[in-house]
Amino acid sequence: MNASDDDRRAPEHRVGPEPEGEPQFHPYHHPAAGWGAAKSVSRVLMRERALVDGPRAIMRMNHENTGFDCPGCAWPDDTKGLHLDICENGIKHVTWEMTPKRVDRDFFAAHSVTELSAWSDFALEDQGRLTEPMAYDPESDHYVPISWHDAFTMVGETLRGLDDPNQASFYTSGRLGNEATFLYQLMARELGTNNLPDCSNMCHEASGRALEASLGTGKGTVDLKDWETTDALFIMGVNAASNAPRMLTALAEAYHRGARIVHINPLVEAAATRTIVPHDFTDMALFKSTRTSTLNLQPRIGGDMALLRGIAKAVMEQVKADAKALDQEFIDRHTAHFDAYRALCEDTPWAEIERQCGLDRDDILKAARVYREADRSIVSWCLGVSQHEHGVDTVREIVNLLLLRGNLGREGAGPSPVRGHSNVQGNRTCGIDHRPTEDFLDRLGRYCRIDPPRQHGLDTVGTIRAMHRGDVKVFVGMGGNFALAAPDTPYTYEALRRCDFTVQVSTKLNRSHLVHGRRAIILPCLGRTEKDQQRQGVQSTSVEDSMSMVHLSLGMKRPASKHLLSEPAIIAGMARAALPDSPTPWEWYIEDYDRIRDTMAQVLDGFEDFNRRVRLPLGFRIKQPARELVFLTPSGRAEFSTAPLHDVVPAPGTLALGTMRSHDQWNTTIYSDDDRYRGISNLRTLVFMNEDDMRERGILELEPVDIVSTAKDGSHRRLDGYLAVPYDIPRGCAAGYMPEMNVLCAIGDYSTQSDQPLMKHVKVTITRSA
Ligand SMILES: Nc1nc2c(c(=O)[nH]1)N[C@H]1C(S)=C(S)[C@@H](COP(=O)(O)OP(=O)(O)OC[C@H]3O[C@@H](n4cnc5c(=O)[nH]c(N)nc54)[C@H](O)[C@@H]3O)O[C@H]1N2
Ligand SMILES: Nc1nc2c(c(=O)[nH]1)N[C@H]1C(S)=C(S)[C@@H](COP(=O)(O)OP(=O)(O)OC[C@H]3O[C@@H](n4cnc5c(=O)[nH]c(N)nc54)[C@H](O)[C@@H]3O)O[C@H]1N2
Ligand SMILES: [Mo]
Numbered sequence: 001m002n003a004s005d006d007d008r009r010a011p012e013h014r015v016g017p018e019p020e021g022e023p024q025f026h027p028y029h030h031p032a033a034g035w036g037a038a039k040s041v042s043r044v045l046m047r048e049r050a051l052v053d054g055p056r057a058i059m060r061m062n063h064e065n066t067g068f069d070c071p072g073c074a075w076p077d078d079t080k081g082l083h084l085d086i087c088e089n090g091i092k093h094v095t096w097e098m099t100p101k102r103v104d105r106d107f108f109a110a111h112s113v114t115e116l117s118a119w120s121d122f123a124l125e126d127q128g129r130l131t132e133p134m135a136y137d138p139e140s141d142h143y144v145p146i147s148w149h150d151a152f153t154m155v156g157e158t159l160r161g162l163d164d165p166n167q168a169s170f171y172t173s174g175r176l177g178n179e180a181t182f183l184y185q186l187m188a189r190e191l192g193t194n195n196l197p198d199c200s201n202m203c204h205e206a207s208g209r210a211l212e213a214s215l216g217t218g219k220g221t222v223d224l225k226d227w228e229t230t231d232a233l234f235i236m237g238v239n240a241a242s243n244a245p246r247m248l249t250a251l252a253e254a255y256h257r258g259a260r261i262v263h264i265n266p267l268v269e270a271a272a273t274r275t276i277v278p279h280d281f282t283d284m285a286l287f288k289s290t291r292t293s294t295l296n297l298q299p300r301i302g303g304d305m306a307l308l309r310g311i312a313k314a315v316m317e318q319v320k321a322d323a324k325a326l327d328q329e330f331i332d333r334h335t336a337h338f339d340a341y342r343a344l345c346e347d348t349p350w351a352e353i354e355r356q357c358g359l360d361r362d363d364i365l366k367a368a369r370v371y372r373e374a375d376r377s378i379v380s381w382c383l384g385v386s387q388h389e390h391g392v393d394t395v396r397e398i399v400n401l402l403l404l405r406g407n408l409g410r411e412g413a414g415p416s417p418v419r420g421h422s423n424v425q426g427n428r429t430c431g432i433d434h435r436p437t438e439d440f441l442d443r444l445g446r447y448c449r450i451d452p453p454r455q456h457g458l459d460t461v462g463t464i465r466a467m468h469r470g471d472v473k474v475f476v477g478m479g480g481n482f483a484l485a486a487p488d489t490p491y492t493y494e495a496l497r498r499c500d501f502t503v504q505v506s507t508k509l510n511r512s513h514l515v516h517g518r519r520a521i522i523l524p525c526l527g528r529t530e531k532d533q534q535r536q537g538v539q540s541t542s543v544e545d546s547m548s549m550v551h552l553s554l555g556m557k558r559p560a561s562k563h564l565l566s567e568p569a570i571i572a573g574m575a576r577a578a579l580p581d582s583p584t585p586w587e588w589y590i591e592d593y594d595r596i597r598d599t600m601a602q603v604l605d606g607f608e609d610f611n612r613r614v615r616l617p618l619g620f621r622i623k624q625p626a627r628e629l630v631f632l633t634p635s636g637r638a639e640f641s642t643a644p645l646h647d648v649v650p651a652p653g654t655l656a657l658g659t660m661r662s663h664d665q666w667n668t669t670i671y672s673d674d675d676r677y678r679g680i681s682n683l684r685t686l687v688f689m690n691e692d693d694m695r696e697r698g699i700l701e702l703e704p705v706d707i708v709s710t711a712k713d714g715s716h717r718r719l720d721g722y723l724a725v726p727y728d729i730p731r732g733c734a735a736g737y738m739p740e741m742n743v744l745c746a747i748g749d750y751s752t753q754s755d756q757p758l759m760k761h762v763k764v765t766i767t768r769s770a
Contacts, residue, residue: 008715008716008717009717009718009719009720009743010719011489013511014120014122015120015121015484015668015670015740016120017120017122017123017673018120020673021681022682023686023702024680025680025681025683025701025702026679027679028677028678028679031273031275031289031290032241032248032270032271032292037088040092040664068529068553068556070093070094070422071093071175071422071528072089072093072094072422072666073089073090073243073244073246073418073419073420073422074174074244074419074421074422074424074425075245075246075545076224076545076546076549077551077618087246087248089242089245089663090245092664092666092671096125096671097528097529098529098557099128099129100128101126101127102127102131102560103128103131104131104132105131105134105145107127108134108142108145109142109144111142112141113136113141113142113143113516116509117515121484121511122670124508124509124510124511124513125508125509125510125669125670127508127509128508128560129524129561130507130509130524130560130561131560131563131564132145132524132563133148133151133521133522133524133563134146135150135521136516136520138518143513143522146521148573152573152574152576154501154519154521155501155503155521155577156574156577156578156579157577158474158500162473162474165453166457166458166471166472167471167473168188168191168195168472168475169195169197169463169466169467169472169475170184170187170193170196170478171196171198171460171463171476171477171478171480171482172184172196172199172427172432172478172479172480173477173478173479173480173485174200174420174422174423174427175421175422175423175479175480176427176567177423177542177553177567177568178423178426178429178430178541178543178544178550178600179542179568179597179600180541180567180568180571181423181431182431182596182599183568183572183586183589184478185431185432185433186584187571187574187575187578189441189450189452189453190448190450190575190579190582191578191579194433194436194453194455196431196457197434197457197458197459197462198460199420199421199485200424201434201459201460201461201755202485202486202756203383203386203420203424203756204386204419204420205386205391205459205754205755206385206395207381207385207386207395207417208428209392209754210391210399210641213396213633214395214396214399214633214639215399215408215415215631215638215639216625216630216631216633219548220414220416220417220548221408221416221624221626222378222413222414222415223547223549225411226378226411226416227378227416228254229411229412230259230376230378230412230413231260231374231376231412232259232261232376233254233260233261233262233377233378233380234262234264234367234377234378234379234380235251235261235264235271235272236264236304236380236382236398237264237265237381237385237386238269238384238418239271239661241270241271241275241663242661243418243661244382244418247271247380247418248271248275251275251292252292255290255292256290260370260373261292262295262296262297263293263295263296263297264307264367265384266298266300266301266303266729266730266733267678267688267728268298268728270677271293272293273292274290274291275289275290294370295367297359297364297366297367298358298359299357299359299730300357300648300656300730300731301648301657301730301761302388302389302646302656302760302761304394305394305397305643306352306353306354306355306356306357306648307364307367308394308398309348309645310357310368311371311401312345312397312404313348314368315368315372316342316404325372326404326405327404327405327406329406330405330406330408331406334403334406334408334409334629334637334638335403335637335638335640336633336635336637336640337639337640337642338403338640340642341400344642344644352645353645355649356645356646356647358730358732371405372405376407376411376412377405377413378407378412378413378415378416379398379402379416380416381395381398381416381417381418382417383420383660383759384658384760385398386754386756387756387757388758389646389752389758390648390751390753391753391754392751392753393643393646393753395415395417396643397641398415399415399638399641400640400641402414403638408626408629408638409627414627416546416547422545423543423544425546426543429606429622430600430604431604434456434457434459434462438454441454443602444603447599448584448599448603449583458472461486461487463475464486464491464492464747465747467495467496468494468495468747470498472499473499473500473501474499474500474501474503474517475496475499475501475502476502476505476574477502477504477505477506478505479567480512481511481512481667481669482496483496483510483511483512483514484510484511484512484668485667485668485742487742487745487749487750487757487759488717488745488746490743491747492515492747493515496512496515496516496517497515497517499517500517500518500519501519501520502516502517502520503520503523503574504520504522504523505523505567506522506524506525507560508669510668511668523570524561524564525564525565525570526559526560526567527555527560528541528555529557530555530558530559530564531555531556531559534566534569534590534592534593535590535592536592537592539592539593540552540553540593541553541568541593542597542614542619544622547621548624549619550613550614550620550622551614551618552614552615552619568596569590572587572589594611597610597614598610598611606623607622648761650732653765654764655689655693655764655765655766656732656733656762656763657707657709657733657734657736657741657744657761657762658733658735658761658762659735659736659738659741659742659744659759660738661737662675662678662680662684662737663675663676663677663678665737667739668739670684680725684737685719685722685723686722686725686736686737687705687707687723687724687734687736687766688725688727688729688734688735688736689727689766690726690727690729690732691726691727692731693731693732694724694726697768698768699766699768702723703723703768704720704721704768705721705723705724705767705768706719706720706721706768706770707719707720707722707736707765707766708764708766708767709744709745709746709762709764710764710765711746711749712746712748717743717744717745717746718743718744719741720769721769722736724766734764734766744764745757749762
């Protein structure tokens with residue numbers, strides 16, 4: 001790459017709103033959720049003017065099969081069906097979709113793309129819901145209305161005109177329901193490509209690959225009942241109070257029962273202190289908070305694997321004193337390569353473990369003790385573990401640890417990744433995979449009477465690079481905000497701009513509509529809360545949560561505009577235009593989604609009798625062989641991995657920077673410039689630093705600093721004038737917000753194990769701004 005330094009700076013636009021006041025930092029000392037959450041919710045309801053519809057919708061959210069699934073995170077719904085199973089951030093996501101504001105043709109006539117490009121990302125989404133299909137007109141630099149028919153024709157003609165179907169790439173963001181997902185991958189494969197990048201390539205690819213390699217089941221094996229019966233919870237690399245707030249309830253309940261909870265995170269996040277259970281109204285009224293942690297450990301960024309190895313080593317060392325420290329019977333019956341793993345733990349010196357994780361042995365032993373004393377343990381994790389060079393090795397080390405004490409295939413025990421988008425797990429289950437298995441392709445080919453391509457396709461990073469080279473000419477974004485979510489912002493912008501044609505299926509205006517190909521269209525779709533009326537009646541779609549429960553979601557609101565189509569209908573429209581001789585009955589499928597589900601039941605493992613089972617009160621759980629101690633691995637057993645510890649200690653003078661979300665955002669959707677639990681108001685362009693690291697550099701609180709990253713290829717990227725915030729974070733570590741900090745993530749810096757961009761481990765230097 002020969003980009004100049006200027007090409008690697010932040011684009012001109014802001015991400016968050018204009019600040020409402022001076023930037024402030026006041027450490028937060030209140031429990032998570034509770035009244036602070038209630039206040040924040042009412043602010044969003046007021047701003048979106050959704051005071052009447054909002055509360056009514058919220059009462060219908062996550063209610064067995066009679067409401068819609070929260071479009072927020074992938075935390076499972078309460079199994080008891082009694083609670084008002086909602087959270088602050090879920091309410092924000094719902095009201096965000098239900099806003100009465102509209103982006104119509106007059107709006108686009110009034111504002112050129114060049115003008116809109118200078119707006120903040122907050123301002124773009126704040127305009128409200130998209131209302132009709134629009135096409136970019138290069139003459140006037142405005143989006144102009146286009147009919148659905150003409151839009152589909154344009155897609156069809158362009159796709160048919162490609163020399164090779166691999167010149168197109170089809171992105172999915174994890175909100176897409178299962179039925180649309182299935183149709184989308186079918187369309188891509190009928191066209192002849194496996195280019196199916198998705199947001200999972202940026203979040204849990206490492207978890208899927210590790211679990212597949214260790215257990216032969218690429219998902220977590222526990223469910224909420226296990227959370228309710230476990231003795232010890234290890235919560236790693238997740239900011240649950242903001243990103244999976246309903247986990248707070250599970251943590252508080254576990255604490256009440258006497259379970260032990262260990263949080264492993266360079267930052268002590270709000271979920272690692274106390275919470276007021278949001279749907280427990282007496283707790284709310286009495287300000288009664290519950291503790292949610294017994295032990296907080298703050299390893300350095302990337303230090304998790306060393307910490308896990310240390311815990312494993314300590315457990316093994318305990319065997320001399322207590323033969324039951326290991327579950328030798330489980331190990332003998334169900335696992336492979338234990339001896340090699342034991343030798344590796346013995347050979348890894350304590351000093352190296354301490355140096356790599358940044359914790360001393362005593363602290364590691366505390367965690368080991370919790371683990372050893374628990375009959376049943378669950379390890380739960382999210383991006384703090386996965387978005388690293390060695391994310392796969394680290395997740396496999398989690399499994400190693402669980403196997404030592406037979407914490408698998410029984411109640412209250414096992415691995416429990418926290419997934420991101422509400423249906424990101426369902427997307428993969430239903431065929432969004434750039435590396436599909438032969439078995440899946442065989443079944444798809446047989447039942448859908450197509451000849452699917454066998455060559456693996458492009459993932460997110462691969463797609464960006466191919467667009468940059470000119471090898472991919474057509475980009476279709478099924479939801480999401482690819483331009484802003486992906487790494488190396490200026491490079492990704494350039495890649496999208498080099499496309500011949502970009503298609504975005506969206507609910508709201510966002511950056512990806514303004515950073516577009518030579519030709520571009522926006523196709524507006526129904527949101528999850530809205531009524532999907534088709535020929536045979538109102539349709540529901542299914543989704544799969546983090547714990548593999550599949551259930552129906554039924555929208556009930558009047559659509560934001562009468563010109564919107566459902567996502568399945570949009571896919572069918574594009575497919576019919578692109579594949580005139582298709583054997584797939586696209587129109588017939590759209591009349592009644594039961595018909596799609598009948599086909600899915602034939603093609604997808606674990607979806608037998610789909611239409612009946614999905615209508616059971618809580619839906620159904622997809623079979624997980626590892627849960628039944630059936631391991632679809634080469635050895636037929638759960639496999640210990642034996643990766644050596646990697647060096648994650650930052651070089652002198654450099655820091656390891658993790659990019660993360662604030663409390664008031666949903667990925668690229670920003671609600672405000674505040675981050676309540678971290679004590680921040682009116683500020684997103686910040687970097688959290690250890691006080692000693694600041695002092696060493698002569699940086700004072702809220703002083704502007706310049707952050708320069710160094711990529712694997714030696715190139716530099718920079719963000720200037722960010723404000724330094726002294727924070728309780730280990731030395732050598734720093735943290736700040738995505739998507740702003742994607743500017744610092746080089747396109748070539750992805751994990752060789754998972755191909756995930758290294759969003760939690762950017763090598764930076766930080767200096768006072770001149
Ligand atoms: N409200 C809200 N909810 C969301 C989202 C949202 O944007 N807003 N996004 C959704 C999506 S798509 C996803 S994938 C999830 C993301 O959920 P999270 O994984 O919670 O996302 P991040 O904000 O990136 O937070 C990462 C956490 O990892 C910690 N961390 C950073 N580096 C390390 C490390 O090396 N080791 C350890 N142990 N911890 C580390 C950080 O301190 C932070 O607490 O949330 C989902 N839910
Ligand atoms: N530096 C850094 N970058 C990251 C991450 C990080 O931790 N650090 N996290 C990564 C992760 S985990 C993820 S998942 C990605 C997120 O990447 P994406 O999923 O691509 O981004 P979102 O911000 O969730 O997408 C928001 C847009 O989705 C559209 N939308 C909302 N609801 C619907 C719907 O129902 N249907 C359709 N068709 N569109 C809808 C709206 O137009 C909205 O503007 O970002 C990644 N980027
Ligand atoms: Mo994600």
